[in-house]
Amino acid sequence: MELFNEPIITIRGLKKSFGTKKVLKEINLDVYKGQIIGYIGPNGAGKSTTVKIMLGLIEDYEGEIKILGQDISNGDVEYKSKIGYVPETAEIYDNLTGREYLTFIGELYGLDYDEVDEKAQKLMDLFGLKNVYDSRISSYSKGMRQKVLIISSLLNNPDILFLDEPLSGMDANSVMVFKEVLAELASQGKTIFYSSHIMEVVEKISNRIILINDGQIVADGSFDELKGKSIEGSLEEIFNELTGFKEHKDIAEEIVSIVQGV
Numbered sequence: 001m002e003l004f005n006e007p008i009i010t011i012r013g014l015k016k017s018f019g020t021k022k023v024l025k026e027i028n029l030d031v032y033k034g035q036i037i038g039y040i041g042p043n044g045a046g047k048s049t050t051v052k053i054m055l056g057l058i059e060d061y062e063g064e065i066k067i068l069g070q071d072i073s074n075g076d077v078e079y080k081s082k083i084g085y086v087p088e089t090a091e092i093y094d095n096l097t098g099r100e101y102l103t104f105i106g107e108l109y110g111l112d113y114d115e116v117d118e119k120a121q122k123l124m125d126l127f128g129l130k131n132v133y134d135s136r137i138s139s140y141s142k143g144m145r146q147k148v149l150i151i152s153s154l155l156n157n158p159d160i161l162f163l164d165e166p167l168s169g170m171d172a173n174s175v176m177v178f179k180e181v182l183a184e185l186a187s188q189g190k191t192i193f194y195s196s197h198i199m200e201v202v203e204k205i206s207n208r209i210i211l212i213n214d215g216q217i218v219a220d221g222s223f224d225e226l227k228g229k230s231i232e233g234s235l236e237e238i239f240n241e242l243t244g245f246k247e248h249k250d251i252a253e254e255i256v257s258i259v260q261g262v
């Protein structure tokens with residue numbers, strides 16, 4: 001069996017501010033081949049910012065990032081052909097059919113039309129979208145669109161997959177298939193960087209969980225390692241504890257009392 005012992009992503013001293021707001025304060029991270037990283041943290045913690053920097057979508061940052069051995073600030077976009085990305089919200093071309101959209105994305109990756117058409121068609125079939133391959137995306141449901149985004153991120157057989165809340169709108173059966181796909185890809189040495197608020201899923205699929213709070217990594221380890229540091233049990237409870245959040249009941253009661261006008 002191949003040993004996956006070389007870091008595929010290296011982040012050193014990453015800092016990022018928007019105006020006077022320090023969003024990333026000092027991120028240091030080594031990610032290895034075959035890891036499924038669950039990248040979690042409260043709203044506004046800096047998760048999407050980290051991912052967008054790694055994707056080259058935000059260029060102005062402090063620190064050093066190497067992906068597949070390449071410093072991403074050197075202007076060479078070669079590494080982008082080896083990554084896939086499912087964004088949290090995506091512009092998807094409504095007027096195109098599934099076939100038109102996916103072959104277009106495939107061609108952007110430099111793939112041959114017929115080859116990508118065949119691959120996309122097979123993947124659409126497996127995700128239960130066989131009958132809509134030639135329908136306009138505007139007629140798709142939320143979950144169907146999400147599946148198209150997932151398929152588009154896989155067309156180039158990426159070495160690293162960045163997934164930002166990838167399961168939104170997907171039904172339980174499709175989620176089960178996709179979780180299995182991720183496990184299988186990771187066992188073949190692909191690396192998955194998975195950002196989500198659905199703690200039950202992160203807990204199950206990740207072999208390494210990184211919790212970011214206020215622009216800093218506050219926990220990094222397997223679920224069992226994180227559990228060892230916490231009094232509580234589920235990842236949701238560990239999350240609440242490590243982000244110092246204890247007031248959910250009080251806040252909920254206050255919201256309800258405002259709603260009821262008392």
Ligand SMILES: Nc1ncnc2c1ncn2[C@@H]1O[C@H](COP(=O)(O)OP(=O)(O)OP(=O)(O)O)[C@@H](O)[C@H]1O
Nearest residue numbers: 018019023041042043044045046047048049050088
């Ligand atoms: N382009 C931008 N200009 C100004 N501020 C920004 C910009 N992008 C992000 N921010 C700020 O950076 C902080 C981190 O945002 P980011 O989107 O990285 O958070 P997140 O952890 O992904 O949150 P969520 O869980 O809500 O998706 C937030 O305070 C946000 O308002």
